[in-house]
Amino acid sequence: MKTLIIIPARGGSKGVPNKNIKHLNGKPLIQYTIEAAKKINKDRDICMTSDSDLIINTVKNIGLAVPFKRPSHLAEDNSGTYEVLLHAIDFYKNKGIIYDTIILLQPTSPLRNEKHIQEALALYTDDLDMLVSVKETESNPYYVLFEEDKEGYLQKSKEGNFTRRQDCPKVWEYNGAIYIINVKALLQKNMGEFRKIKKYIMDSESSLDIDTKLDFTLAEYLINNV
Secondary structure (H helix, E strand, O other): EEEEEEEEOOOOOOOOHHHHHHHEOEEHHHHHHHHHHOOOOOOEEEEEEEEOHHHHHOOOOHHHOOOOOOHHHHOOOOOOHHHHHHHHHHEEEEEEEOOOOOEEOOOOOOOOHHHHHHHHHHOOOOOOOEEEEEEEEEOOOOOEEEEOOOOOOOOEEOOOOOHHHHHHOEEEEEEEEEEEEEEHHOOOHHHOOOOOOEEEEEEOOOOOOOHHHHHHHHHHHHHHHO
């Protein structure tokens, strides 16, 4: 199985400017993902894709070659991950390199490490569309989530007569840390159309996804105290 790790890092973060290269505990956020990737794959099979010269130069200084600069039309607010992945696949295909599997690692998951990736890989089989990392959701739809009906009254999102949270069926939430994608499936349909998906469970601390300044503070605390 020939595997390409793709690390997407768009430059247009609005909530936290330059989020992907903002320092976390003394090093750029994206470096945590690059270090994990390097322990899984050779550098030639790691693709950091970005439209930002600042991010590209930062990654080169970390010690990872960047194969191309992502076209600007694939770095807009409404640009999808699907198109970004296809662009990378086509780039390598045009160089005569064909991959069977993609490991998509978002740089906003600094507490996901190589051990998590290896454990997820051990669960992946080539009859799947995708294997994805999850955490158990804290907002269980059988217990605390409600929707408005046509009359404006709140109704449970999922019907069930549960009086204790621990009795509810477990519900899983994508944590954004690891996606192992079958390239054959990806070339046939968008990720949102995948049906053969299995999970790799991560704990809530390792699942932290950086989106705000508060997340940076929490991540730094976890890095130094857990």
